[in-house]
Amino acid sequence: MQPKDTTTNEAFKGFTNTACPFLPCHTGVRGQFNCLFCYCPLIAYECPGPYKVFTDRNGTRRKDCSDCTLPHNGTRGAWTFIQKWLERPVIWDGHEQTRTYRQKPVRTKS
Numbered sequence: 293m294q295p296k297d298t299t300t301n302e303a304f305k306g307f308t309n310t311a312c313p314f315l316p317c318h319t320g321v322r323g324q325f326n327c328l329f330c331y332c333p334l335i336a337y338e339c340p341g342p343y344k345v346f347t348d349r350n351g352t353r354r355k356d357c358s359d360c361t362l363p364h365n366g367t368r369g370a371w372t373f374i375q376k377w378l379e380r381p382v383i384w385d386g387h388e389q390t391r392t393y394r395q396k397p398v399r400t401k402s
C-alpha cells in the first residue's frame with residue numbers, strides 16, 4: 293500500500309453514501325457529493341463557511357451549518373478545503389461569522 297502522499301488513487305478523499313436516507317442533506321453542492329466530512333472537522337475551529345450561531349439549552353454557543361456545502365463540494369475539492377483549514381487550526385470562540393462567503397454558482401446545462 294502506498295502512503296497517501298504518493299498514491300495516484302484518490303479514493304480516500306471522499307465518497308457518496310447513496311444509501312443514506314438524508315442524502316442530499318445540503319442543496320447547492322458542487323461536483324460529486326462528498327460524505328466523508330459529514331461531521332465537519334472544522335466545527336470547533338475558525339472556518340470560512342456561512343454558519344449561523346445559536347445558543348443551546350446548556351448555554352453553549354454553537355454553529356448551525358445548514359447553509360454550508362464546503363465539506364461536501366466534490367471529492368478533491370472538499371478534501372483540499374478541509375486539509376487547508378486544518379493545517380493551522382484556530383479554536384472558534386463562538387463569534388458570529390464575519391467572513392464573506394463566496395461560492396461560485398452551480399453551473400446548469402442549458
Ligand code: SF4
Nearest residue numbers: 332334339341357360
Ligand atoms: S460552516 Fe461549513 S466549514 Fe464551517 S464548520 Fe460548518 S460545515 Fe464546517
